[in-house]
Amino acid sequence: MPACVATGVLLPRKKFIYHYKNVRWARGRCETYLCFVIKRRVGPNTLTFDFGHLRNRSGCHVELLFLRHLGALCPGLWGGGVAGEKRPSYSITWFCSWSPCANCSNRLSQFLSRTPNLRLRIFVSRLYFCDMEDSREREGLRMLKKAGVQLTVMSYKDFFYCWQTFVARKESSFKAWEELHQNSVRLARKLNRILQPLETEDLRDAFKLLGL
Numbered sequence: 001m002p003a004c005v006a007t008g009v010l011l012p013r014k015k016f017i018y019h020y021k022n023v024r025w026a027r028g029r030c031e032t033y034l035c036f037v038i039k040r041r042v043g044p045n046t047l048t049f050d051f052g053h054l055r056n057r058s059g060c061h062v063e064l065l066f067l068r069h070l071g072a073l074c075p076g077l078w079g080g081g082v083a084g085e086k087r088p089s090y091s092i093t094w095f096c097s098w099s100p101c102a103n104c105s106n107r108l109s110q111f112l113s114r115t116p117n118l119r120l121r122i123f124v125s126r127l128y129f130c131d132m133e134d135s136r137e138r139e140g141l142r143m144l145k146k147a148g149v150q151l152t153v154m155s156y157k158d159f160f161y162c163w164q165t166f167v168a169r170k171e172s173s174f175k176a177w178e179e180l181h182q183n184s185v186r187l188a189r190k191l192n193r194i195l196q197p198l199e200t201e202d203l204r205d206a207f208k209l210l211g212l
Contacts, residue, residue, distance in 0.1 A: 006052045010168035011035075019097045020125045020159065022183045031055050034062045035095040035166040038073055042088045053166055062096070063104040067111060077118065089117045095154065095162050099124040105140025109147040121150040123158050127187055130194060138194045145195050153188040156181060 011033070019033045035053040050073065056062040070077065074090045100108065100122070112120060122144070129137040145151060152158075156176055163174035 006054060009052060011053055011166050013167055013169055013172065016163070016167045017177070020095075020154075020162065021177055022125045022154065022180060022187065024183060026126055029097070031097075032062045033097045034066060035162055036066065037093045037165070039091040040074065040088050041091070051165060061101065061104050063094075063100050063108060066094075067107070074118070077115065087117050089119075091119045091121075093121045093123070095123045095125075095158065095166075097125050098128040099126070099130065099137070099151075100140060100144070101128055102136035102140040105137070105144050108149070109143045112147045112149065119148070121152070123152050123154045124187075124191075125154050125159075127153075127190060127194075130190065141191070141194055151191065151195065153184055153191050155184045155188075 016033075019029055019031065033053060033055045036051060038050045040048045054062050054065055056065065060068075066073075074088075074092075076088050077090060079087050108120070112118065127137075129135055130141070132138075141151060154162075159176070159180065160174045163169060
């Protein structure tokens with residue numbers, strides 16, 4: 001396994017909380033962390049999985065770094081086995097401290113269009129540069145949705161799952177930080193408006209006509 005892909009290596013508690021804390025103003029958090037779970041289905045009853053985490057480094061965003069090592073993480077994804085043998089299907093889940101930038105969203109969308117036997121779900125703690133209505137990052141997220149990616153803002157249960165799965169917690173329990181739930185709800189509503197902008201505008205117009 002590539003050395004920069006930390007499979008089975010757990011994150012320190014303080015590092016997880018600092019980078020995944022869904023605060024409104026995340027100053028100083030210039031790195032993006034990506035925790036992943038990989039499930040492989042070869043036959044109807046065969047299911048295996050791997051997990052680990054990465055962070056961006058050497059100028060390479062973590063999403064593209066993950067793609068660089070996908071061949072090692074997902075053997076047989078592009079074939080290369082016995083002639084006529086069906087390629088295995090993979091389901092990958094990411095838990096990211098930031099949502100993907102516009103360029104990464106574009107690259108991911110193109111990659112997924114060429115890899116039909118791979119499904120991707122992305123849970124994000126915070127939204128990256130999505131405040132402006134016409135931001136390229138917003139359009140990138142919509143592009144991912146069109147490519148079949150399930151995009152979701154992390155809730156308490158997702159942070160808890162990551163704490164249990166990816167963190168060197170030493171039997172300590174996960175404690176929600178202040179306003180975790182409120183920030184999660186706010187970001188989830190924002191993501192929903194980004195992914196369904198036309199539907200949202202139509203509803204607003206309908207409410208105005210009804211005087212609501």
